[in-house]
Amino acid sequence: MAPLRSLEKDYPLIDADFQGFCASHGILTVEDLLIHDLHALLAKADHLPRPERFRQAVNQVLCIVDGLHRPWLNGIELLRRTSDFNRVLSTGCGGVDSLLNGGLQEGQVTELAGPSSSGKTQFCLLAASTVAAMHLCCVMYLDTGNSFSSKRVAHFVSRVLGTTSEEDNSRSFQQAMSRILCCAVFDIFSMFALLHQLEAKLKSQVRGSVGVVRLLIIDSISSLISPILSGSGSQGRALMISAGALLKKLANEYNIAVAVINHTVGGENGFPKPALGETWKTIPHVRLMLSHDFGSKACHVSILKHISLAPGASTRFVIE
Amino acid sequence: MEVRRWIEGDETAKEMLERVFTQRSSLALPPPLHRIPLRSGDVVEIAGPSPSAKTQILLQAAVSCVLPKEWKGTYYGGLGQTVLYIDLDSKFDVHRLLQMLKHRIVGANGHSSSGCDEEIINMCMKRFFYTCCYDSFELLATLKTLHYRLQRENLALENHGHVIMMDSIGAFHWMDRACTSFVLEGYNRKSISFQNVMVIVVGELRKLLSVHSMVVICTKTANLGNYVDDRNFGKRSAPDNPDSLRDIGNGRRPVFREYMPSIWQSLVTHRIFVQALGDQVAVRKHRDGMVYSLEWSLPCLSFSDKFVVTDAGIALV
Numbered sequence: 001m002a003p004l005r006s007l008e009k010d011y012p013l014i015d016a017d018f019q020g021f022c023a024s025h026g027i028l029t030v031e032d033l034l035i036h037d038l039h040a041l042l043a044k045a046d047h048l049p050r051p052e053r054f055r056q057a058v059n060q061v062l063c064i065v066d067g068l069h070r071p072w073l074n075g076i077e078l079l080r081r082t083s084d085f086n087r088v089l090s091t092g093c094g095g096v097d098s099l100l101n102g103g104l105q106e107g108q109v110t111e112l113a114g115p116s117s118s119g120k121t122q123f124c125l126l127a128a129s130t131v132a133a134m135h136l137c138c139v140m141y142l143d144t145g146n147s148f149s150s151k152r153v154a155h156f157v158s159r160v161l162g163t164t165s166e167e168d169n170s171r172s173f174q175q176a177m178s179r180i181l182c183c184a185v186f187d188i189f190s191m192f193a194l195l196h197q198l199e200a201k202l203k204s205q206v207r208g209s210v211g212v213v214r215l216l217i218i219d220s221i222s223s224l225i226s227p228i229l230s231g232s233g234s235q236g237r238a239l240m241i242s243a244g245a246l247l248k249k250l251a252n253e254y255n256i257a258v259a260v261i262n263h264t265v266g267g268e269n270g271f272p273k274p275a276l277g278e279t280w281k282t283i284p285h286v287r288l289m290l291s292h293d294f295g296s297k298a299c300h301v302s303i304l305k306h307i308s309l310a311p312g313a314s315t316r317f318v319i320e
Numbered sequence: 321m322e323v324r325r326w327i328e329g330d331e332t333a334k335e336m337l338e339r340v341f342t343q344r345s346s347l348a349l350p351p352p353l354h355r356i357p358l359r360s361g362d363v364v365e366i367a368g369p370s371p372s373a374k375t376q377i378l379l380q381a382a383v384s385c386v387l388p389k390e391w392k393g394t395y396y397g398g399l400g401q402t403v404l405y406i407d408l409d410s411k412f413d414v415h416r417l418l419q420m421l422k423h424r425i426v427g428a429n430g431h432s433s434s435g436c437d438e439e440i441i442n443m444c445m446k447r448f449f450y451t452c453c454y455d456s457f458e459l460l461a462t463l464k465t466l467h468y469r470l471q472r473e474n475l476a477l478e479n480h481g482h483v484i485m486m487d488s489i490g491a492f493h494w495m496d497r498a499c500t501s502f503v504l505e506g507y508n509r510k511s512i513s514f515q516n517v518m519v520i521v522v523g524e525l526r527k528l529l530s531v532h533s534m535v536v537i538c539t540k541t542a543n544l545g546n547y548v549d550d551r552n553f554g555k556r557s558a559p560d561n562p563d564s565l566r567d568i569g570n571g572r573r574p575v576f577r578e579y580m581p582s583i584w585q586s587l588v589t590h591r592i593f594v595q596a597l598g599d600q601v602a603v604r605k606h607r608d609g610m611v612y613s614l615e616w617s618l619p620c621l622s623f624s625d626k627f628v629v630t631d632a633g634i635a636l637v
Contacts, residue, residue, distance in 0.1 A: 008456045026509040035516050036458040037523055062465060069461040072404075072469065075386075075445025078414045238498030245495070248410040249454045278543045281370040284490065284525055285411060305371040310629065311610055 001177065002030045007064065013057040021045065021054070030068070030278075033061060082107070085255045089215060092130030092160065093123065095317035100286070101309065104117045104257040106214060107246050108307070113262040114290030115275035119299040120261045121147045122124045123290070124217045127259065129156035133176040137214040139196060142191060144223045148182045187222045188239055195246055202254040213256060216247075219263035222275045227275070231312055237279055244283030251285075260284065274304070281305075347399055347483075347535055351636045352377065352614045353628045356590065360481060361570045363525070363587050365489075367542040367576070368594035369559075373612050373629050374539040375411055377594070380484050380633045381537060383420045385483050388442040392436065398612045400447075401481045406462060407452040408491040417448070423632035456492045456517045463524040470532060481533040484525075488574040489538045492517075493579055503590040515581050522587050542593070591618035597626070611637060 004022060005015050007030075025041065027033050038058060039260055045054045071082070088102035097103045104127065114120050125148070128139045133156075141148060157176045185191045198213065205212045218224075225243065228236040251258045262280075267273030274280075274287065281287075287304040293316070302314030330341070347358045358364065368403050382405065387398025405412065418601040421444060425437055433541045453459040470482065496514035510516050528534055578585070615624040 028509065031457055031512070032509060034457055034464065035510050035512060035520055037520065038464065039527075065461045066465045069458045072449045072451045075417070075448040075450070076442060077412065078450055079418065079445065082414055234494060234497045238494045241492075241494040245454060245491075251450065252410045261322070278369065279463070279494065282409060282491070282541050307375070307411055307413050308419075311371070 003028055004030065004033075008063045011060050011064070013060045015055070017048075017050075018057045021048065027264035030061070034065065038062075058182075064234060068112045081092075087135075089127075089131050089135055089257050091123070091127040092134075092156065093126060093317050093319065095315040096123070096288075099301065099313060099315045100304065100306075104194065104215065104259060105286075106257045107251050109258045109260065110286040110288065111260050111262055111274070111284035112290055113130050113264055113290050115264050115272055117307075118290045118292040119319060120290055121219055122152075123299075124219055124259060124261065125149065125152050126156050126319055128180050128215065128217055129153050129176075130160055131215045132161040132179040133157045133172075135214065136179075137173075137212055138179045138181060139215045140213050140215065141180060142185050142194065142216070142218045143182055144185055144218075144220055146184070147219060150177075153177070153180060178315075185224065188228060188243065191218070191224055192243065192246070195243075195250065198248060199246075199254075201253075202250070202256070216250065216256055216258045218258075220263060222262045225276055225280075240276065240280060241283075244280065248283065264289075328410075329613040341378055344404055347385075347401075347481075350634075352379060352625050352634055353540070353592070354439060355616060355621060358535050358590070358618065361529050362536055362589045363529075363536040363538070363589045364590040364592065365538050365540055366592045366594060367540045369543065369576070369596075370541050372594045372596050373610075373627075373634070374594055375409075375487055376629050376634060378405075378487060378537060378539060379417050382417065382448065382451050382485060383424055383633065387421075387424060387525075388443070389439075391443075394428055396424070398444075400482075401483050402447045403449065404466070404482060404484045405450045406459070406484065407450065408459065408486060408487045409453075409488040412452070414450075416516065418445075418605070419631065420633045421445075427632070456496055458514070459492070460517065460520055460524075463521060463528075466524070467528060467531065469631075480491065481535070484534060484536045485529070486536070486538040489540050490580060491541075505533060515583075518581050518584050522583050525587065529547070540580065543579075588618070591616070593617050 003017050004027070008016075008019070009306050022028070022033070022041075025036070026042075027036055042055065042058060048054055085112055086106045088100075088105050090097055091100075091104040100110075103214045112123065116197055122139070128141055131137060132139050154177065157173060161172055162169075163174065183194055198216070202213065206317060221243070223238045225236075228239055230236055247258050247260070250256060261276045262276060264272035265275045272291075275288070284305070286306050289302050289304050291299055292298075298316045300314060300316050303309060303311050303318050305311055347360075349358065353364075366377060368374050382403045384397075385399050385401045385403050387396045388400045389398055412629065418441070421441060422437070425440060435494075435561065451462055453462060459532050474495045493514055496512065496517055499514040500511055525536060529536065535566055594612055597613050611626055613624045615621070627634050628637055
């Protein structure tokens with residue numbers, strides 16, 4: 001919220017007269033100016049001693065406002081931007097990779113929903129290991145339920161790298177393990193704090209260099225959001241939507257893949273449906289439903305929603 | 321002499337009609353929006369629960385808008401307009417747009433020839449402009465500066481019409497509702513509430529619609545409240561705190577909660593309701609997947625169209 005007086009130094013047109021006139025109409029910051037009708041304001045300024053100067057000041061503010069939103073890109077520039085940067089990250093699980101046309105897409109938020117012990121955490125650990133070992137980039141893992149197991153990750157990493165023993169001290173193993181950053185979060189506010197720190201870090205890192213964060217996993221986002229969601233209050237839903245918007249912004253602006261885990265609740269006709277309600281449905285780009293086949297090691301995954309594939313496709317996979 | 325000139329007028333009625341029909345011509349969009357032709361100045365709202373292929377409908381309309389009517393002897397049937405896509409949901413996939421465009425071009429040509437295709441694809445993609453907004457302030461900033469940007473660019477391009485597409489107008493609704501409780505210092509300050517933001521959005525859109533020849537198409541996520549099933553009385557789920565229920569008179573009446581303020585509702589001139597038919601009809605799986613139904617609620621048509629989403633776009637069933 002930049003107050004108008006702080007702009008006076010760089011933009012001398014926004015002088016004390018202009019600020020005074022705005023303050024008399026309740027406009028103290030640039031955001032206030034955005035929620036006022038500028039033409040009505042200009043009309044009221046006609047009785048001022050120097051209306052031309054006022055008009056110039058308003059034009060100056062509009063130029064500043066022009067810098068506040070993302071730039072308009074045409075189709076060609078968009079294609080260039082996405083083909084240069086957005087890759088597909090393999091998850092290490094052949095079945096899921098083929099279902100999703102290669103794996104987790106950078107720039108998209110993927111949701112994995114499933115009842116307990118349906119393989120969600122195992123899948124995330126495998127994906128984190130594969131991305132760290134094969135794609136040589138950092139993974140940020142937010143763990144809300146103490147389910148992160150470094151032993152399991154070491155097993156997956158050594159399997160991807162092809163080394164036989166877990167205690168192998170080869171450089172690549174050490175480096176791959178050190179690329180996975182695990183943080184424990186237990187409430188939504190600490191998650192917000194962590195994500196803002198991540199955003200600051202992503203802003204400063206150079207695109208295309210080795211060691212940048214390309215995958216963010218939140219296990220599980222429903223345990224952070226469900227406690228604050230109540231039936232009629234709007235604060236809980238506002239926090240949920242803000243969290244979702246922040247995740248989409250991180251994915252879109254900094255080209256990372258985001259994977260979030262959701263649990264399920266009972267739905268119509270006894271089939272489980274993902275938790276967090278109708279309002280959450282608009283947040284993820286891709287929604288997958290996992291379930292565990294009774295009596296076998298195989299897990300079943302199906303697409304509930306995808307922005308470019310047909311829903312309903314499904315496959316089975318096994319995680320050793 | 322001055323008075324005589326004033327009485328005689330600037331143009332005859334015939335000249336006026338010719339001018340209006342060329343500058344503000346009507347748009348015939350492809351299925352599933354083909355039932356009602358749109359005139360410039362219209363605001364269309366496509367509402368539906370998630371997921372219901374609303375973004376796919378927008379992309380299909382965008383492809384038709386950027387294609388030219390005819391080019392190098394081949395008839396494409398497009399509208400030759402510029403599309404300004406404001407993405408509030410960050411759901412846009414440019415490769416999907418390209419895929420749909422390529423299918424249309426190959427369909428019109430009868431075969432694909434890479435040389436010609438490249439040229440026309442480049443021409444169409446240059447007419448498509450995209451921006452995304454992550455909160456209401458960015459949306460307001462975009463709309464306020466859009467008029468000046470259009471004026472600058474109109475000097476360069478020929479004067480085609482524009483279509484503004486906004487994906488999910490209610491995307492920031494919960495966040496703005498929570499902002500109402502912020503305490504601002506200073507007297508006389510307008511609080512940042514959903515109502516105030518929408519007042520400015522509607523004001524800017526009205527100004528744009530009156531100055532430029534433009535159509536606005538928006539999607540809106542409609543949260544289903546009650547399922548009122550006339551046939552099976554037992555299937556009644558708990559209401560979701562409805563503020564105002566609205567019926568869309570049809571056999572099985574879905575009602576949804578309207579959360580957009582009345583100023584937005586007064587701007588909208590056409591309303592469409594889309595939903596997936598997966599769970600309402602027992603097993604209704606077309607070979608391409610989910611079947612969706614589309615109903616025009618304003619102006620109210622008594623039948624509904626059914627469509628599926630294919631690789632090439634949207635196909636009516």
